[in-house]
Amino acid sequence: MRVQQTMNLNKDQAHNIASVLAEALPYIQRFAGKTIVVKYGGNAMTEDTLMEGFARDIVLMKLVGMNPVVVHGGGPQIGSLLARIGKESKFVEGMRVTDEETMDVVEMVLGGLVNKEIVNLIHRHGGNSVGLTGKDGNLIMAKKLKISKNTPGIDAPEIIDLGHVGEVEKINTGVIDMLIQGDFIPVIAPVGVGKDGHSYNINADLVAGKVAEALKAEKLMLLTNTAGLLNKQGDLLTGLNSQSVDALIADGTIYGGMLPKIQCALDAVNNGVTSAHIVDGRVEHAVMLEVFTDEGVGTLITAE
Ligand SMILES: Nc1ncnc2c1ncn2[C@@H]1O[C@H](COP(=O)(O)OP(=O)(O)O)[C@@H](O)[C@H]1O
Numbered sequence: 001m002r003v004q005q006t007m008n009l010n011k012d013q014a015h016n017i018a019s020v021l022a023e024a025l026p027y028i029q030r031f032a033g034k035t036i037v038v039k040y041g042g043n044a045m046t047e048d049t050l051m052e053g054f055a056r057d058i059v060l061m062k063l064v065g066m067n068p069v070v071v072h073g074g075g076p077q078i079g080s081l082l083a084r085i086g087k088e089s090k091f092v093e094g095m096r097v098t099d100e101e102t103m104d105v106v107e108m109v110l111g112g113l114v115n116k117e118i119v120n121l122i123h124r125h126g127g128n129s130v131g132l133t134g135k136d137g138n139l140i141m142a143k144k145l146k147i148s149k150n151t152p153g154i155d156a157p158e159i160i161d162l163g164h165v166g167e168v169e170k171i172n173t174g175v176i177d178m179l180i181q182g183d184f185i186p187v188i189a190p191v192g193v194g195k196d197g198h199s200y201n202i203n204a205d206l207v208a209g210k211v212a213e214a215l216k217a218e219k220l221m222l223l224t225n226t227a228g229l230l231n232k233q234g235d236l237l238t239g240l241n242s243q244s245v246d247a248l249i250a251d252g253t254i255y256g257g258m259l260p261k262i263q264c265a266l267d268a269v270n271n272g273v274t275s276a277h278i279v280d281g282r283v284e285h286a287v288m289l290e291v292f293t294d295e296g297v298g299t300l301i302t303a304e
């Protein structure tokens, strides 16, 4: 026998906690058994508390019956290792120019350090996770990315050679399906493999979008380091589709790393994913707030 401690909450606090929990119920019911692809950007991995919160949110989603699939980035982490070996990072419209030496660093940092750190965190919070790069099970088949002046948002005179930068040719979902069936949370590093076995560095947003399409996911969530898509005055925009995005690219509101992000979100919703969300990864428990609450956070993108 033990004495029950009384809860040290006043009536209002108790009511607030109860209503937040009750608000989650319809979302748990709606998304049960559904796949939710979460892209975890390197800029949202900067603080330990944020990373812990992220891992807890993913574990909670799995526990209540959703199928979270994590695709991660690691741009800043690649940049700091490159700096340590005296190599400068160079980007063209949000894509890292990747020579052979840089490709080795990309593969080591993404597939080794960052991937295993996320897998480990999920385990520490009670989940079961397996980390993969696109080479495992030929998960991400890739080919060399060619960008030219005809690419939306690119103001280049000729075709630009980004080296070992790839684009997704095909996602082989077999290995992901197997992991989901085995109740594991897949954690995917955006390194693709060509038909000839060569490695390709692929922007993590683009991989997340293609993974979401291939899995016919319910939601694609892109965690980053801004409140969402902002206009030139810094206001948060939401409820976007192809037309509104085209105008924002043309007038320079969307540039740099936001270009691949918004492009892949649009592709995903135009190819069967119900909704895409650009979410502020600097907010603690951003994933949980987006999935389980009425307000959500960030920018919502849907098909027209
Ligand atoms: N319209 C916009 N709204 C918000 N951020 C934008 C916009 N256009 C460009 N950006 C830039 O895109 C960045 C996010 O992309 P990126 O740095 O690649 O993030 P991540 O590493 O999370 O993928 C923002 O930090 C901001 O500098």
Ligand SMILES: CC(=O)N[C@@H](CCC(=O)OP(=O)(O)O)C(=O)O
Residues within 6 Å of the ligand: 040, 041, 042, 043, 072, 073, 074, 075, 076, 078, 094, 095, 096, 106, 165, 166, 190, 201, 202, 203, 204, 205
């Ligand atoms: C081609 C290309 O740019 N690849 C990215 C892959 C990592 C990534 O996308 O990381 P974030 O999501 O943290 O930006 C890079 O080398 O930085």
